[in-house]
Each structure stands twice: as C-alpha cells, then as structure tokens.
Amino acid sequence: MTDPETLSVTIVDGYVDEPAHFGVPPYISTYPRYAAGALVDAGVPRDRITYHTIDRLRDEPDYWRDVDEADLLLYLGGMTVPGKYVGGTPAEPDEVRKMAWTASGTTLMGGPVKFGVGDENAGATETERDDLDFDFVAKGDVEAAVYDLVESGLEGFNNRMRDVDEVSRWAQEGAFIVEQHPNHPDHLIAELETSRGCAYRCSFCTEPLYGNPTFRPPPSVVGEVDALSDYGVKHFRIGRQADILAYGGDGEAPNPDALRQLYSGIREVAPDLETLHLDNMNPITIVEWPEASREGIRIIAEHNTPGDTAAFGLESADPIVQEENNLNVTAEECFQAVKIVNEEAGWRPEDRSETEGVDNGPPTRLPKLLPGINLLHGLKGEREETYERNREFLQRVYDEGYMLRRINIRQVMAFDGTEMSDTGAAIANEHKQLFKRYKTRVREEIDQPMLERVAPPGTVLPNVHLEYHQDGKTFGRQLGTYPLLVGIPGERELERTIDIAVVDHGYRSVTGVPYPLDLNDASMDELTAIPGIGDRTAGDIVVNRPYETVADADLETQFDLSQFVTARGLEHAR
Numbered sequence: 001m002t003d004p005e006t007l008s009v010t011i012v013d014g015y016v017d018e019p020a021h022f023g024v025p026p027y028i029s030t031y032p033r034y035a036a037g038a039l040v041d042a043g044v045p046r047d048r049i050t051y052h053t054i055d056r057l058r059d060e061p062d063y064w065r066d067v068d069e070a071d072l073l074l075y076l077g078g079m080t081v082p083g084k085y086v087g088g089t090p091a092e093p094d095e096v097r098k099m100a101w102t103a104s105g106t107t108l109m110g111g112p113v114k115f116g117v118g119d120e121n122a123g124a125t126e127t128e129r130d131d132l133d134f135d136f137v138a139k140g141d142v143e144a145a146v147y148d149l150v151e152s153g154l155e156g157f158n159n160r161m162r163d164v165d166e167v168s169r170w171a172q173e174g175a176f177i178v179e180q181h182p183n184h185p186d187h188l189i190a191e192l193e194t195s196r197g198c199a200y201r202c203s204f205c206t207e208p209l210y211g212n213p214t215f216r217p218p219p220s221v222v223g224e225v226d227a228l229s230d231y232g233v234k235h236f237r238i239g240r241q242a243d244i245l246a247y248g249g250d251g252e253a254p255n256p257d258a259l260r261q262l263y264s265g266i267r268e269v270a271p272d273l274e275t276l277h278l279d280n281m282n283p284i285t286i287v288e289w290p291e292a293s294r295e296g297i298r299i300i301a302e303h304n305t306p307g308d309t310a311a312f313g314l315e316s317a318d319p320i321v322q323e324e325n326n327l328n329v330t331a332e333e334c335f336q337a338v339k340i341v342n343e344e345a346g347w348r349p350e351d352r353s354e355t356e357g358v359d360n361g362p363p364t365r366l367p368k369l370l371p372g373i374n375l376l377h378g379l380k381g382e383r384e385e386t387y388e389r390n391r392e393f394l395q396r397v398y399d400e401g402y403m404l405r406r407i408n409i410r411q412v413m414a415f416d417g418t419e420m421s422d423t424g425a426a427i428a429n430e431h432k433q434l435f436k437r438y439k440t441r442v443r444e445e446i447d448q449p450m451l452e453r454v455a456p457p458g459t460v461l462p463n464v465h466l467e468y469h470q471d472g473k474t475f476g477r478q479l480g481t482y483p484l485l486v487g488i489p490g491e492r493e494l495e496r497t498i499d500i501a502v503v504d505h506g507y508r509s510v511t512g513v514p515y516p517l518d519l520n521d522a523s524m525d526e527l528t529a530i531p532g533i534g535d536r537t538a539g540d541i542v543v544n545r546p547y548e549t550v551a552d553a554d555l556e557t558q559f560d561l562s563q564f565v566t567a568r569g570l571e572h573a574r
C-alpha cells in the first residue's frame with residue numbers, strides 16, 4: 001500500500017483541443033487543475049506534485065528526470081480537433097510513448113487522448129485507440145481515475161465520471177498548479193468549464209460522447225475563479241461548454257438568471273480580471289428561443305471584456321450535408337442568429353461610455369461580442385456545390401452589413417465512436433484541391449473586408465503580447481478567445497505587452513503601431529505604416545523633430561492622426 005503522503009507525482013500536459021475545450025498555451029485546460037485538486041483531495045501533499053508542459057520538457061531536457069523519478073506519472077492530452085498553434089506544440093504520439101518508457105513509476109494517461117490517436121496531429125486523418133504503452137488509460141474522467149488510483153494504493157481504478165461535488169472541490173483545490181505553468185502569471189488564460197455533453201448529435205463530434213449536458217452550478221464555477229485569481233490568474237475564458245446560452249437550463253433552452261449569476265459572480269470575486277471571454281454558442285438556441293437568448297446575450301455583453309467571440313458551429317450551409325450529418329442549424333437560421341448577436345452585443349465600449357449620445361468619433365475598441373463561424377469540410381454528402389453554398393452564406397453576412405469576428409475553416413478528423421468513423425478521411429482527401437482554392441477565396445474576398453469592418457484603422461488593442469519576429473516585424477496577440485494576430489513594424493523586444501492601434505489589414509491579421517505613437521520617437525517604418533503617411537511625410541517628421549505637440553508637426557493627411565500619435569519624450573528625441 002502506497003501512502004499518499006509520501007507519493008511524488010509528475011503531471012505532463014501534452015495539451016488538448018476538443019470541440020468545446022482548449023488547452024494549448026497560453027491556455028491552461030481544466031485537466032491539470034482538476035487532476036491536481038483530486039490528488040490533493042486524495043492526500044498527496046501539494047509540494048509533491050510537479051507540473052510540466054510538453055514544451056518545457058522539450059526546451060529543458062533535465063526535467064525528464066521528473067518523468068523518470070515520480071512514483072506516479074500522469075499524462076494529459078489529446079487533440080480531437082486539429083489546428084495550428086502559435087503558443088505551443090501538442091505532444092506527438094512518439095513523445096508520449098517515450099514518457100511511458102522513461103517513467104520508473106506507475107503511468108496513467110487521460111483526457112481526450114482516450115478517444116483516439118492519429119499518426120500525427122493533423123486534419124483529414126483517421127484515429128484509433130492506443131494506450132501508447134502506459135499502464136493505465138482513464139476511459140472515464142481522468143481526475144476521478146487519479147483520485148481512485150491514489151486511494152487504491154496505485155493498484156487500479158474503475159472507469160467512472162466525477163460528480164458535481166467532486167469537480168467543485170477539485171477545481172478549487174487544484175488552482176495552485178497554475179503557478180507551475182511557464183506562462184504564469186501574466187500570459188496565462190484559464191479555460192473554465194460550465195458544462196459537458198450536448199443535446200445534439202452531429203456526426204463528427206466527440207462532445208456527445210460525454211452524454212446529455214450536465215452543468216456546474218454558478219457557485220462551483222465562481223468558487224474556482226476566486227481560487228484561480230488568488231493564484232494570480234487574470235484572464236479567463238468560459239470555453240468548456242457546447243453552448244453558453246443553454247447554461248443552467250434544461251439542456252436546450254436558455255436560462256438568463258443562471259447566466260446572470262455566473263457572470264456577475266465572476267465579476268464580484270475577480271473584480272480586477274483583465275479578460276473574460278467565452279467560446280461556443282449554438283445558433284439553434286438563439287433561433288428557437290430568441291427573446292431569452294437576446295437577454296442572455298445582453299448579460300454576457302455587459303460583463304465580458306471587448307473582442308469576445310461566440311463560435312457558431314454552422315459547419316455546412318449545404319442542406320444535403322446538414323441532413324446526412326445530423327447538423328442542427330440551417331444557413332438561414334444561422335444567419336438570423338448572426339443578426340441577433342450583432343444587434344445585442346456588437347456595440348463597442350465607447351458606445352456606452354458616459355458620453356452616450358455624443359458622437360465619439362471613430363471606433364476605438366473591438367466590439368463586445370461577435371459571432372464566429374465554424375465550417376467543416378470532408379463531411380458525408382459533401383459535393384462541389386457545398387463550397388459555393390458556404391461561400392455564399394459568408395458573402396451574404398458581409399453584404400447585409402453584419403460583423404463576424406472570425407471564420408474558421410477546417411477539415412474533419414474522424415474519431416471512433418462518432419458517426420463519421422465509417423466515412424473517415426476519404427471525402428476530405430478527395431476534395432483537398434477544391435478545399436484549398438475555396439479557402440484562399442474566402443480569405444481574400446471575405447476575411448479581409450470583414451476585418452476592416454470589425455477593427456477599422458484607429459481601433460486600439462490593449463496589452464498585445466509580443467510573441468515572435470518574422471520578416472523584420474514583430475508579431476503578437478492579446479490574450480483572449482481567437483485573438484487577432486498583430487504585425488508591428490520593426491523587431492521589438494519579445495515577451496512583453498504593448499498597446500497598439502490598428503493601421504492596416506491582412507487576410508487574417510492586422511498591422512498595428514504602438515499606441516499612442518510618439519512623433520518624437522517613432523521609426524520610419526512605424527510612421528509610414530499609418531494611413532496617409534508616405535515616405536516623404538515620414539522623412540519630414542523625423543527631420544523636424546522635436547515637437548512640443550502633434551499640431552507642431554503640421555501634418556497634412558486625410559486621416560485624423562490624433563487616433564494614432566502623440567508628442568512626448570522630448571528629452572529622448574533631442
């Protein structure tokens with residue numbers, strides 16, 4: 001019998017990406033937090049629990065010692081939707097196998113990896129179940145498995161799901177683990193779970209494998225936010241749910257009172273939070289219960305932070321594909337839902353500031369909450385016309401003046417246990433060329449003009465975290481749900497944050513300059529990035545420095561430069 005008091009445990013986070021749960025840095029998923037809480041609840045002292053991300057193991061190989069020496073190695077990971085990530089690289093199956101071979105103690109793995117593993121983490125692939133040479137695979141909830149395993153003296157466990165009391169307790173008790181995340185404290189966003197499961201049964205999706213929706217009551221989630229903020233977390237995303245509007249209801253219809261308790265409770269216990277975003281919202285809920293949904297959307301927009309996105313899983317605008325894959329929303333219904341979110345939540349913070357009713361000039365912040373659209377290709381029944389229908393849907397949204405925060409187009413991954421597993425990746429592979437052409441067209445014809453509408457020149461994005469250099473530019477993003485990628489002229493110091501003003505738009509990214517840009521200090525590249533400032537004007541600005549005020553620079557441009565520039569730092573300029 002192993003005494004929990006003396007047990008050493010290493011948790012390795014290989015990252016997760018599920019339809020309704022994200023955990024690639026800067027996100028931390030619920031898995032390591034809950035598992036750490038379950039370990040503490042089972043009697044393992046906090047200081048005997050070590051947490052590493054897979055990227056830390058790659059960057060600092062000495063940490064493999066912790067994999068080797070722990071009495072219990074817990075691996076958490078699994079990708080059930082494919083994607084490309086800037087903040088981290090998910091563990092590949094070979095790396096996970098190496099962990100099992102390296103570990104001297106007992107090994108357990110869990111998370112969505114239980115649904116299957118592909119040859120690599122990519123779209124248009126098929127997956128199969130594989131234990132990757134671990135002693136145990138948690139086929140139920142990994143946090144329940146680890147609790148029961150420790151309780152049994154590392155002998156074994158029954159696969160089971162945890163209950164609401166357990167998750168409420170473990171979520172709070174495991175909050176301490178965030179301090180061991182390499183991104184802690186400033187560049188870390190905690191994914192919050194409000195429910196699991198789904199009332200619908202789309203053919204490709206792993207979420208129904210969790211059954212019908214079950215909700216965590218508001219005090220459970222709010223208590224967790226309280227604990228996480230005590231450990232320095234300031235950024236939150238309510239992303240672990242199939243449909244935020246259904247929160248606390250009967251599984252399908254909205255319950256605005258529960259949403260109010262959730263959102264206002266979070267604001268109360270974490271008044272200094274810097275990000276509060278969400279992820280999934282089901283458009284069918286909006287169409288079927290429009291009034292309650294409007295109220296729910298208003299509540300969210302009153303409490304969230306700007307730039308929030310409600311991801312709509314339209315998946316296909318083609319009725320044949322919808323029919324064959326049990327998709328629950330038609331293109332027309334999704335359009336109505338897009339309209340309603342725009343009407344209720346598409347406002348910008350300055351629209352509701354004290355100067356309400358006064359013309360505040362050009363927009364200065366991102367809208368509070370906008371829809372995003374997910375489109376999925378390679379589904380059963382897909383044909384050439386499917387691509388045209390999808391494009392037409394997006395074009396209509398643009399032509400009728402509405403905003404989408406982002407369009408996510410991807411190819412299906414077929415998992416065992418979902419209806420797509422028979423079809424596999426065959427259709428996706430057959431349509432690869434078609435998919436590529438269509439994707440480029442959407443990027444050029446819809447994404448870019450839409451981005452100009454959502455974030456016109458002069459929009460300020462506070463706290464952009466600078467991540468990497470490329471082609472003489474610095475790229476960074478805000479923390480939040482689907483943050484915009486921002487390119488800034490010049491190579492600036494990385495791993496710090498700056499405020500930027502948007503000056504130009506690419507297909508899926510914007511160009512920005514530091515905000516406000518100091519005329520006495522700005523580089524030529526930064527000055528010429530501002531609309532209306534060419535090489536000559538920029539040259540004149542530099543030559544005639546310093547300036548006491550922006551007016552001294554006597555700039556003749558069609559643009560209102562006060563949106564971008566200031567004149568300070570005279571001592572620097574001299």
Ligand code: SF4
Nearest residue numbers: 198200202205207242
């Ligand atoms: S509505 Fe469909 S895609 Fe969305 S979570 Fe439910 S089953 Fe998955």
